[in-house]
Amino acid sequence: MTVLKKSEVKRAALVKATINLVNNQGFHAAPMSKIAKMANVSPATIYLYFENKQDMINQVYKEVKAEYVAFAFETFKDDLSVEDGFELVWRRMAKYKLDDIEKGFFLSQCENTPMIDVESRQEGVKNLAPLLDLWDRGIAQDIIKPLSHHLLYAFSIYPLAFLLNAHKRGDFKITNTHLNDAYQAAWASIKK
Amino acid sequence: MTVLKKSEVKRAALVKATINLVNNQGFHAAPMSKIAKMANVSPATIYLYFENKQDMINQVYKEVKAEYVAFAFETFKDDLSVEDGFELVWRRMAKYKLDDIEKGFFLSQCENTPMIDVESRQEGVKNLAPLLDLWDRGIAQDIIKPLSHHLLYAFSIYPLAFLLNAHKRGDFKITNTHLNDAYQAAWASIKK
DNA sequence: AATAAAAGAATAAACATTCATTTTTTATGG
DNA sequence: CCATAAAAAATGAATGTTTATTCTTTTATT
Structure with missing residues (x-):
């Protein structure tokens, strides 16, 4: 320890x-x-x-975001097929957020508010580069729709935030079945 | 006038x-x-x-949400096929939010924060009943995946919020092509 | 003994909300 | 149509709290 x-x-x-x-x-x-x-x-x-409250919230956001993406890519290997690689990363992202709902929810909340500074947000987004690379590989191989990263993200990753919120609010319990269904929907929306 | x-x-x-x-x-x-x-x-x-600040934010949320859904369903007719009906409503939702980015963004922001009271949020969600009915029809006709409404919403409607935020921030410009692609992705994620 | 970390109390600014007046609108009788 | 009184709407300034942040002192570490 x-x-x-x-x-x-x-x-x-x-x-x-x-x-x-x-x-x-x-x-x-x-x-x-x-x-x-x-x-x-x-x-x-x-x-x-922390310098002040704003600095505090920015630091917290950047740390959690970095931890989240690091976790998601921890077991990723470049030799995985695009589809397997995406599934792995998607499921690790879901796992991270579900295993620590507070952090997961915090990240969701940060996506839509002006709470976080522009620079900190941009730095947080930079972490996602490996995912964007994976998508580009998929597009090159004609496996993934040739869409803007924003669209791919909006339909395959972002929906998790909604489910997590509903889960945390108690409106909806994310079961394993739901998680599988969600993954299928995510993949269906971006695969060619 | x-x-x-x-x-x-x-x-x-x-x-x-x-x-x-x-x-x-x-x-x-x-x-x-x-x-x-x-x-x-x-x-x-x-x-x-308004009674106070909290009441104000709740009222604003409820009004905008009601206006949004009313607009989305304004031209909807029960005799449309499920697919046509969904496309119509989806596009009207997108149109509402894009035509008034401020209101659209405000709604996005409200989805994820504890800013809005539980009751007000629930009232806002009630407005979506016609959409849920449409989905149920689609499920009954074996056109739409038999998923929880939460999942259907997360993958087909919620992604718009992300695109709108990116658009408003200036990270991403939603063109007509993007909008068509987005609709295709939305439908692909929920259709059987 | 010197330095660094932490604390509680103090400060000054910002805030939501209310209060005492003033302005505007509405209703009424000539 | 007007004058005017009652009612309603709107205001700027005041109130009492709450807030982020800093200051001085105490406690822990080196």
Whole structure:
């Protein structure tokens, strides 16, 4: 087990508290004082780790996004077929978000709000490069529709965010069957 | 031309200002004072039309959502085939959001945040009943995959929100070709 | 003993909401 | 059609809280 320096423990608690509060109350109702309290830390301590609230939310977003994509591609190998590669990555993405609903939901929420700075968002998107490469390979091989990355993303990856929200709200329980159906729908929408 | 009572004019200006500010700064950075200024109205006037900020955002959401669905189904007829009916409604939804990007983006933003009250969200969802009926018809006729409404929505309608956001941010311009491609992808994901 | 990390209390600005007046609209009687 | 009084709508300024952030002191680490 890795031993964390004290400071890393506190920082992690702050990140976790931020995600939780933003998820459940919204950014507007997640004051620094509450975040500090939830992380068992003094408000002043936050400013040892983050410049200000905006910097905090940006850092949290970038970290979670990077972790998410790293997880999704962890077991990916270049010699997989496009279809197998896509399925693998898609399922890892789903797994990441379902195994840590809070982080998954946080990412969803960040997709649509002006909460995150433009630069941070762009940096978050950069992480997706391996997926875009995979799609390009698929397009070259005539397996995937020759569409803009935006369209491919919108129809194959983005829908997960909706399902996750419904799941977290309790409107809808994502079962294994649903997950399989969802994967089929994702693939059907982008395959040639 | 319908003549509006003075009050309806002011209320409409407030709604518009709210949508604009929430879209561009986020709920947390849309103070009542700014909303009032943008609507050319005194802050106190807001409270003649809305109970408080939360009530305001809920009302705005419900109104826009109702208008959106009404528009989408305006030209719908029960005697259309499932496929034609779906295409019609899908395209009307896209048209509504593209013709009024601000409202369209506002709706997208509302899908993922705890900004809107649970009850208001549920009321907004109720409007979609005709679409769910259409899907059920399609399922009964073996034209549409027998999936949960949540899945059908996630893959066929929800992706528009992503495209609209990218469009509004300037990352991506939705052309007619894109729109056709998007419709094809939407249909491919839900058709049997 | 020196340095770094953390804390609680203090500060100043921003905020949602209300209050006391003023302006505008509506209704009424000549 | 007008004058005017009552009612409604709208306002700017005030209120009391809440907020992000900083300051000074205390505690922990080196």
